[in-house]
Structures are given as structure tokens and as C-alpha cells.
Amino acid sequence: MTVETPHTASQAGSDVRPIVATSLSKRYREVLAVDGVDIDLPSGVVGGFVGPNGAGKTTTIQLLLGLVRPTGGTARVLGETIEHPERYLRRVGALIESPSFYPALSGRRNLEVLTRLGRLDGSRIDEVLALVELTERADDRVKTYSLGMKQRLGVAAALLPDPALVILDEPTNGLDPAGIREMRSVMRGLADRGITVLVSSHLLREIEAICDHLMMIDHGRIVFQGPIGGLLDAQQTGVIATPEHSEDLERLAALCAAAGKQARIDGDVLRVTAGEDWAAELNRQAFAAGITLRGLEVTRATLEEAFFAITDAEAADDDAGADGEEA
Amino acid sequence: MRGAFSSEWVKLRRRSMLGWGFGAGLFFPVLATILTIERAVRNPTFDGGRHGIRISYATLEQPTGLVHGVVDVSSLIGLVALCLFAAAFSLEYSQGTLRNLLVREPRRARLLGGKFLALVLFIGLVVIIAVGVSVAFAFALAPGKGISTAAWTSSTGVNDMLQAVLHAFLAAVLYGVFGAALGILLRSPAVSIPVAVAYFLPIEAIITGAIWSGGANWLPNHLLVALAHGGNGDSTYSHALLMLVIYAAVVAASATALFRARDA
Numbered sequence: 001m002t003v004e005t006p007h008t009a010s011q012a013g014s015d016v017r018p019i020v021a022t023s024l025s026k027r028y029r030e031v032l033a034v035d036g037v038d039i040d041l042p043s044g045v046v047g048g049f050v051g052p053n054g055a056g057k058t059t060t061i062q063l064l065l066g067l068v069r070p071t072g073g074t075a076r077v078l079g080e081t082i083e084h085p086e087r088y089l090r091r092v093g094a095l096i097e098s099p100s101f102y103p104a105l106s107g108r109r110n111l112e113v114l115t116r117l118g119r120l121d122g123s124r125i126d127e128v129l130a131l132v133e134l135t136e137r138a139d140d141r142v143k144t145y146s147l148g149m150k151q152r153l154g155v156a157a158a159l160l161p162d163p164a165l166v167i168l169d170e171p172t173n174g175l176d177p178a179g180i181r182e183m184r185s186v187m188r189g190l191a192d193r194g195i196t197v198l199v200s201s202h203l204l205r206e207i208e209a210i211c212d213h214l215m216m217i218d219h220g221r222i223v224f225q226g227p228i229g230g231l232l233d234a235q236q237t238g239v240i241a242t243p244e245h246s247e248d249l250e251r252l253a254a255l256c257a258a259a260g261k262q263a264r265i266d267g268d269v270l271r272v273t274a275g276e277d278w279a280a281e282l283n284r285q286a287f288a289a290g291i292t293l294r295g296l297e298v299t300r301a302t303l304e305e306a307f308f309a310i311t312d313a314e315a316a317d318d319d320a321g322a323d324g325e326e327a
Numbered sequence: 328m329r330g331a332f333s334s335e336w337v338k339l340r341r342r343s344m345l346g347w348g349f350g351a352g353l354f355f356p357v358l359a360t361i362l363t364i365e366r367a368v369r370n371p372t373f374d375g376g377r378h379g380i381r382i383s384y385a386t387l388e389q390p391t392g393l394v395h396g397v398v399d400v401s402s403l404i405g406l407v408a409l410c411l412f413a414a415a416f417s418l419e420y421s422q423g424t425l426r427n428l429l430v431r432e433p434r435r436a437r438l439l440g441g442k443f444l445a446l447v448l449f450i451g452l453v454v455i456i457a458v459g460v461s462v463a464f465a466f467a468l469a470p471g472k473g474i475s476t477a478a479w480t481s482s483t484g485v486n487d488m489l490q491a492v493l494h495a496f497l498a499a500v501l502y503g504v505f506g507a508a509l510g511i512l513l514r515s516p517a518v519s520i521p522v523a524v525a526y527f528l529p530i531e532a533i534i535t536g537a538i539w540s541g542g543a544n545w546l547p548n549h550l551l552v553a554l555a556h557g558g559n560g561d562s563t564y565s566h567a568l569l570m571l572v573i574y575a576a577v578v579a580a581s582a583t584a585l586f587r588a589r590d591a
Contacts (some may be wrong), residue, residue, distance in 0.1 A: 032531075041545070059580070062590075062591070063424075065426075065429075065430055066429070066433050067426055067429055067590065067591040069590065085433035086433045086434050089430055089433050094430050096426050096427075096430070097423070097426075099422050100422055100423030100425075100426065100427060101422075101424065102338060102424060104343060105337070105338065105341060105342060109337055109341070112337050113337045113338065113428075114428075114431050116330055116333040116334040116336075116337060116426060117330045117331055117333075117334035117428060117431040117432050117438075118330065118431035118432060119329075119330045120431075131497045161431075177531070213534065233549065234451035283358065303519070305449070
């Protein structure tokens with residue numbers, strides 16, 4: 001797969017927010033799959049939609065695509081209400097859950113089914129097949145494809161309408177490391193051309209690598225949305241100090257405690273919860289105390305750590321609320 | 328709706344589908360035609376049914392003789408349509424392809440209508456080719472048995488043949504309506520096809536045979552057989568057609584409402 005896409009149309013610079021949802025909800029009998037979700041996705045970004053399995057990602061995507069009907073709230077996609085998906089789906093490409101195709105038809109014929117149905121330009125079939133590097137296998141039956149090839153065919157199908165918005169649900173499922181890297185490249189290429197991409201995944205490292213905007217969902221509720229850089233910057237950084245002699249660990253921890261920093265010994269290293277500037281100060285104080293450091297590293301929170309920090313805080317708030325109600 | 332129709336044709340025109348659909352549709356009429364002519368006797372006598380039903384030359388030499396075998400089994404073409412329609416609709420659910428289709432054509436009634444019309448055209452071609460091949464076999468075999476074909480080419484004979492095509496086609500389409508509705512309702516070919524065949528063959532026969540003998544004039548499969556035959560001892564053609572149009576309208580409206588309302 002290459003970054004250069006064959007698309008010509010985009011909505012770069014459009015004032016319309018690609019996805020806006022307000023209190024969007026979906027209940028399946030006793031289960032509240034999506035619970036009052038608010039979404040505001042900026043134009044031209046790769047937006048990550050993350051959360052554990054069963055958090056409500058796929059149901060939210062299905063709501064946005066008009067495949068399931070909401071039990072509460074509203075949403076607009078490309079400025080049009082989701083009550084009339086026919087008004088915006090011509091400009092939306094989507095890969096929903098695991099890619100499903102007619103196994104007895106070739107990849108090319110499967111795409112032909114979709115182009116004819118959507119009255120799309122049939123000449124784009126070859127373009128999108130080339131984009132996902134399936135040209136050589138395009139005339140083979142889909143039942144002979146690997147999962148990764150089906151995934152790529154799903155992306156090709158999503159790109160058929162020359163979309164302004166692409167929604168990909170777990171697009172890296174079944175891909176090998178090279179395929180994952182190529183998928184990242186395709187998504188970035190789309191965003192570079194002003195096409196907004198919403199990609200859902202439970203693989204937080206994947207999202208961290210490719211997205212610039214983030215929505216976190218847990219138990220059907222959005223627990224965070226905003227720029228991914230802002231989220232990570234707001235997380236607590238740390239300093240890992242490794243003294244030359246491990247018997248100095250206790251004295252090093254005492255120095256940190258005296259400065260009001262939380263520190264714990266973890267094997268041969270001392271982990272300090274502190275800002276980046278504390279590393280230099282710790283180095284100075286250790287030298288003054290006669291402790292030689294053979295390692296000093298500033299660590300940043302990963303998206304995974306940020307996710308758990310946020311969801312743990314949400315759970316604690318819920319518990320506190322429940323306790324308050326019981327009292 | 329044109330997009331849905333055209334899209335469905337991509338699936339229907341594949342070689343395996345053509346082979347299966349036309350093979351099943353042709354098998355019964357052609358076999359019935361061959362057996363009817365080959366087993367015909369000049370002066371049939373009742374032998375207690377030991378050799379099955381034998382048609383006389385005189386019967387076959389009538390204008391209706393040309394399509395005698397086809398008419399006898401035309402309801403079986405309908406059963407092929409029943410299974411074809413049930414499979415076509417339920418497979419979209421069970422394969423998960425319905426979501427892809429709805430993203431490209433969210434107007435669900437149009438998707439349903441276009442798909443149904445493509446299947447109607449397909450089964451129409453099956454009926455026409457099945458009758459055509461059967462007629463060709465009849466003309467090829469009859470002279471060898473000494474059966475006169477003069478009446479077959481008369482205007483009455485041609486008219487009877489066209490009526491046989493029309494009746495078989497109407498019956499097949501109406502079987503298709505029931506098949507499509509079951510496919511949408513049950514969402515799995517492994518369930519919808521056995522349920523459809525079970526109802527239209529043994530269950531209805533048991534109902535009319537053991538529970539409600541008057542049901543032959545009201546239950547769908549009996550009416551469809553009567554329609555395919557152009558009327559029979561159970562129902563007149565016009566009664567069968569009227570009842571089936573009412574049933575089909577109710578079933579089609581219910582299936583469409585369900586298809587539009589249900590989450591994909």
C-alpha cells in the first residue's frame with residue numbers, strides 16, 4: 001500500500017464538522033450499549049475511537065451509519081441528520097466490524113456489487129484495488145483470501161465512493177506487522193488530503209501511533225475526547241533513576257521524599273513521580289550527596305496508561321456517587 | 328431501485344448460480360416431459376396403478392399436450408423459486424453483507440425492491456428456458472412415438488403454451504414472495520429454506536389431509552399448485568389468483584416493514 005491515493009475530492013477546509021453527536025444512546029432491552037454519547041470530530045483529522053471490547057464503539061459507528069436506530073439523542077454526519085443516512089452516505093466510506101463479502105465472488109466482483117448499488121464510478125474499482133495492493137488477486141474468489149486480504153478489500157470498499165469521511169472499525173484486525181504499517185500509511189495519506197478518518201480500535205498503541213484526535217469510550221460513555229497530544233501532556237510524567245550501586249537506592253529515595261516527590265524502589269531503579277525538570281535537579285542532588293547515577297530517564301505516560309487513569313477515575317467517581325446515594 | 332437491481336445481477340449471473348438455478352429449474356419440467364411422452368400409450372388401461380399414471384396418445388395430441396408434462400410439475404419450479412428467494416435474502420444477514428449494502432443504499436425499500444425484481448427476472452428466465460427446452464424435447468420425442476404434433480402448432484396450442492408459461496411464472500413469483508419473507512424473518516438460509524420447504528410440502532398436506540380438508544381452497548401451497556395448473560379440483564384459477572395476491576400483499580408489506588424497522 002502506498003500513501004498516494006487516487007482520490008480527487010475532499011472536503012478540506014469545510015466548516016461542517018464531519019461528526020457531531022449529542023446524547024446519542026442505544027439500548028438493547030436491558031443493555032445500554034451507548035449511553036448519552038457526545039462527539040465532536042474536527043475535519044481532516046485521523047480520529048481514534050478507543051475502548052475495550054464491548055465498550056460501545058461498533059454500536060456507535062452503526063448508529064452513525066444509519067444501520068441501527070438510536071433510542072435517544074441525535075447526531076449529524078457531514079452536516080446531515082442520521083435519520084436520513086441517504087443524504088450523507090454517498091460521501092462516506094465504511095468498514096464495519098470484520099469485513100464481510102460474497103465468498104463465491106471475486107474481490108473485483110464484490111466491489112462491482114457495491115459500485116452498482118451505490119451508482120458509483122466503476123472505474124474506481126481498479127484504483128482502490130491498486131491502492132490496497134490487491135490487483136493481482138482481484139479476480140480470485142474471496143473465499144481464497146486471507147483475513148488480511150479481506151481486511152484490505154474492506155478498506156478498498158470503503159474508499160470506493162471517493163469519500164469525505166472514512167469510518168474504519170478495527171481495520172488492523174488480522175493484519176501482520178507490515179500490513180498494519182501500510183494501513184497506518186493509508187490512513188495518514190487520507191488525512192493529508194483533507195479526508196477525515198474515524199478509526200476504532202481496542203489496540204491503544206495503534207491509535208497512539210496514527211491518530212491526532214481521540215475519543216475514549218468505556219461502558220457506552222465517552223470518557224475523553226480531544227487532541228491526543230493534549231491528553232498525553234496532561235498525564236503525569238516520571239523520572240527513572242538508576243544509581244551505580246544499588247545500596248544507594250534508599251538514600252536516593254530519601255532525597256526525593258525530602259523534596260516532596262513520591263518515589264518507589266523497583267528492583268535496581270528508583271521510580272519518581274515528577275516533572276521533566278526534576279531529572280536535572282535529582283542528578284544535581286545525587287552528585288552532591290556522593291551518589292553516582294548510571295542511568296536517568298524521563299518517562300511519559302502512554303495512551304494505555306492515560307486510558308486506565310481516566311477510566312479508573314470515572315469508576316471511582318461512580319462508586320462515590322453510588323455510596324452517596326446509598327447513604 | 329435500479330442500482331439494487333443491477334447490483335443483484337452481479338451475484339445472480341455468476342456461473343455457479345446460473346448452473347444451480349437453471350439446472351434445478353430445468354430438471355423437473357424436462358424430466359416430466361420426457362417421461363410423459365416416453366410412457367404414453369395408445370390405449371391406456373387401468374392396471375391398479377402398478378405402472379403409475381400413463382397418458383394416452385389422444386391426450387397428448389390435444390393442443391395442451393405440448394406442455395402436459397411441464398404443467399404437471401410447474402409447482403416444483405415454484406419450490407425452486409421459494410428456496411432461491413429465501414437463500415438470497417437470508418444470506419445477506421448470515422454472511423454479514425447486508426451492512427455493506429445498506430451503507431451504499433440506505434433506502435431500504437429500494438434495496439429490497441431492486442433485489443426482488445432481479446430475482447423475479449432470474450426466475451422468469453428459468454421458467455421461459457425450462458418451458459422452451461421441454462417443448463423442444465416434446466417435439467423431438469413425439470414423432471418417434473408416433474404422436475401427432477399437428478395440434479401443438481395450432482394457435483390454440485401456442486396459446487396454451489404461453490398460458491402455461493404465464494401460470495408457472497406467476498406461481499414462481501408468488502412462491503418467491505413467501506421465500507423472501509421467510510428469508511428476511513429468519514435471517515439464515517439453514518433455517519429459512521427447511522422451514523419453507525417443510526411448510527409448503529408436508530405440513531400443509533398434513534393439515535388438509537388430517538385436520539382441515541377445506542383448507543385446500545385457502546392454504547397457500549394448494550392455491551399455488553392450483554394457480555400453476557391454471558386451476559384444478561381444489562380451486563378455480565381466479566379464486567387462487569385473488570387469494571394469493573391478497574396473501575402476497577400482506578406478506579410483502581409485513582416483510583418490508585420488518586426489513587425497514589429492524590437494526591442491521
